[in-house]
Amino acid sequence: MMTTLTLPAPAKLNRLLHITGRREDGYHRLQTLFQIIDLCDQLTLTSRDDGVIQLATRVPGVADDDNLIARAAKLLQQASGTHLGATLTLDKTLPMGGGVGGGSSDAATTLVGLNALWRLGFSLDELAALGLRLGADIPVFVHGHTAWAEGVGEQLTPVTLDTPWFVIIHPGVSVSTQAVFQDPQLTRDSRPITMARALQGGASEWRNDCEAVVKRHYPAIAQALDWLSQHAPSRLTGTGACVFAAFEDAQTAHAVAEAAGHHGSAWVARGLNTSPLHDALGC
Numbered sequence: 001m002m003t004t005l006t007l008p009a010p011a012k013l014n015r016l017l018h019i020t021g022r023r024e025d026g027y028h029r030l031q032t033l034f035q036i037i038d039l040c041d042q043l044t045l046t047s048r049d050d051g052v053i054q055l056a057t058r059v060p061g062v063a064d065d066d067n068l069i070a071r072a073a074k075l076l077q078q079a080s081g082t083h084l085g086a087t088l089t090l091d092k093t094l095p096m097g098g099g100v101g102g103g104s105s106d107a108a109t110t111l112v113g114l115n116a117l118w119r120l121g122f123s124l125d126e127l128a129a130l131g132l133r134l135g136a137d138i139p140v141f142v143h144g145h146t147a148w149a150e151g152v153g154e155q156l157t158p159v160t161l162d163t164p165w166f167v168i169i170h171p172g173v174s175v176s177t178q179a180v181f182q183d184p185q186l187t188r189d190s191r192p193i194t195m196a197r198a199l200q201g202g203a204s205e206w207r208n209d210c211e212a213v214v215k216r217h218y219p220a221i222a223q224a225l226d227w228l229s230q231h232a233p234s235r236l237t238g239t240g241a242c243v244f245a246a247f248e249d250a251q252t253a254h255a256v257a258e259a260a261g262h263h264g265s266a267w268v269a270r271g272l273n274t275s276p277l278h279d280a281l282g283c
């Protein structure tokens with residue numbers, strides 16, 4: 001019987017991010033295009049009979065009880081009533097708090113992977129609903145398809161986007177998502193648009209409503225955006241800190257990433273329409 005799975009947890013980019021309002025509970029209503037990319041963390045999940053959820057690796061700065069993979073495993077244990085446990089090993093590549101959804105994707109891979117390992121038989125819809133309790137960015141990674149999203153990011157419609165090579169730069173500063181959403185100067189009244197209109201407009205019309213506020217507070221992000229914009233149209237992902245630009249060929253993307261060194265860490269990643277997690281599990 002299968003007792004260990006090693007699975008990818010891919011990052012996402014917000015190719016477009018509009019803030020269209022605020023809910024009663026303070027959370028903001030968004031419209032966004034989530035694109036899954038091939039830059040990944042790796043998770044190894046090993047089933048155990050004693051019911052214990054054990055973290056074999058620490059995430060610096062995160063208490064084990066707060067770690068999203070431990071929280072996801074415990075939530076799934078509770079929801080299913082299984083007597084099984086798991087040892088969780090996380091090989092971290094994705095920058096934390098970078099707007100690429102690393103923690104959310106780790107949690108989604110834990111839910112989808114343990115569902116298979118423990119043979120629980122939950123549907124992806126059921127796992128996404130569980131994931132939403134831990135974070136708004138988790139459902140898209142559970143469903144595993146590039147998507148148009150509304151609500152706080154949980155109302156998903158799968159779409160197919162172009163699959164360019166992205167240069168992603170992390171300017172080395174950490175952005176508080178909460179502070180960005182609380183900033184009085186944030187644009188939070190963008191007129192809602194239809195998905196068809198967003199897709200019709202294409203990348204040249206896509207923008208991120210958080211960009212102005214984030215650029216004002218973090219000069220390093222403004223400088224990285226200005227530098228990358230000399231090579232191709234550039235955007236912030238989520239509330240940052242990462243910025244990205246799309247290129248048609250890998251060679252150009254690698255040359256730009258190499259030249260980006262003085263602005264922070266840089267990666268090249270390919271845009272995807274389906275998640276490597278779902279490709280690996282055949283679901």
Ligand SMILES: C[C@](O)(CO)[C@H](O)COP(=O)(O)OP(=O)(O)OC[C@H]1O[C@@H](n2ccc(N)nc2=O)[C@H](O)[C@@H]1O
Pocket residue numbers: 014026027028029030032099104135136137152153177178179181237238239
């Ligand atoms: C901006 C995005 O990256 C787009 O993909 C995500 O919506 C952010 O999701 P996230 O990092 O999981 O954010 P959370 O940890 O849930 O929220 C941090 C804080 O940001 C604010 N927040 C977040 C998401 C949202 N739609 N509206 C908000 O007002 C809330 O004050 C919340 O307490």
Ligand SMILES: Nc1ncnc2c1ncn2[C@@H]1O[C@H](COP(=O)(O)OP(=O)(O)OP(=O)(O)O)[C@@H](O)[C@H]1O
Pocket residue numbers: 059061062066067068069095096097098099100101102103104105106137177238239240
């Ligand atoms: N397994 C985990 N990996 C990374 N961060 C985690 C994890 N568990 C909890 N966290 C916490 O979650 C915070 C946000 O992490 P994450 O990497 O998802 O940010 P992000 O890329 O900005 O995501 P988003 O695009 O959803 O805003 C981290 O700063 C950390 O405190």
